[in-house]
Amino acid sequence: MNRAPFIAVEGPIGAGKTTLATMLSEELGFPMINEIVEDNPYLDKFYDNIEEWSFQLEMFFLCHRYKQLEDTDRDYLKQGQPVLSDYHIYKNVIFAERTLHGQKLEKYKQIYHLLTHDLPKPNIIVYIKASLPTLLQRIEKRGRPFEKNIEHQYLERLITDYDTAIRQLQEEDPDISVLTIDGDTEDFVLNKTDYERIARQVKELIK
Numbered sequence: 252m253n254r255a256p257f258i259a260v261e262g263p264i265g266a267g268k269t270t271l272a273t274m275l276s277e278e279l280g281f282p283m284i285n286e287i288v289e290d291n292p293y294l295d296k297f298y299d300n301i302e303e304w305s306f307q308l309e310m311f312f313l314c315h316r317y318k319q320l321e322d323t324d325r326d327y328l329k330q331g332q333p334v335l336s337d338y339h340i341y342k343n344v345i346f347a348e349r350t351l352h353g354q355k356l357e358k359y360k361q362i363y364h365l366l367t368h369d370l371p372k373p374n375i376i377v378y379i380k381a382s383l384p385t386l387l388q389r390i391e392k393r394g395r396p397f398e399k400n401i402e403h404q405y406l407e408r409l410i411t412d413y414d415t416a417i418r419q420l421q422e423e424d425p426d427i428s429v430l431t432i433d434g435d436t437e438d439f440v441l442n443k444t445d446y447e448r449i450a451r452q453v454k455e456l457i458k
């Protein structure tokens with residue numbers, strides 16, 4: 252691998268991204284960048300009324316991630332140091348295409364491309380796939396109040412959107428390594444052997 256490893260753990264809501272990214276960052280000794288949730292002023296409003304708040308929320312996530320990735324590039328990647336994150340910047344588009352429509356979506360996409368075209372992109376994606384029942388179980392276990400009434404259809408669409416997006420990312424850049432984990436059958440939290448296998452596979456990719 253020519254440049255420092257930049258690993259993103261991705262997958263739909265509640266798949267276990269933060270959990271696995273934290274475990275891998277400890278194992279590999281890589282610094283972790285993670286998205287803020289508790290200080291997001293729009294998330295609860297958004298889940299109450301998606302139409303009304305989607306643009307504000309998508310822009311908030313975009314600006315926040317833009318700043319994080321600018322800092323990450325300067326502080327780590329440009330110094331040749333590896334990092335691990337619990338998101339890929341492209342998730343902005345995955346969500347925006349689901350929550351925005353018409354002119355707002357077009358405006359958002361223009362801003363997205365303007366802001367992100369020269370940002371560093373992950374060279375390894377650990378993609379946690381999971382079915383609706385698994386996601387619902389984990390979302391319930393975590394118990395965030397604003398996710399209590401999350402629509403099943405919204406989650407189901409995101410599951411499909413994620414599959415399409417990860418495939419596209421890999422087609423657009425064949426140098427990206429994608430490690431897909433079946434979150435329904437491989438349990439990196441409760442099953443030590445599963446976790447160790449995943450960690451071994453990630454280590455192979457960064458050799």
Ligand SMILES: Nc1ncnc2c1ncn2[C@@H]1O[C@H](COP(=O)(O)OP(=O)(O)OP(=O)(O)O)[C@@H](O)[C@H]1O
Nearest residue numbers: 263264265266267268269270389392393438439440
């Ligand atoms: N493999 C697993 N087995 C059992 N529980 C898990 C597993 N992975 C994650 N969890 C639990 O599921 C919940 C959601 O996990 P986590 O917060 O890591 O998901 P996430 O993908 O980062 O979510 P979000 O999309 O909201 O950022 C947490 O309570 C976590 O402890």
Ligand SMILES: Nc1nc(=O)c2ncn([C@H]3C[C@H](O)[C@@H](CO)O3)c2[nH]1
Nearest residue numbers: 264288308309312342343346350398
């Ligand atoms: N609409 C929308 N756009 C995003 O870019 C985005 N990124 C994360 N999320 C939601 C999922 C979890 O509920 C919660 C924490 O990940 O925030 C998003 N929602």
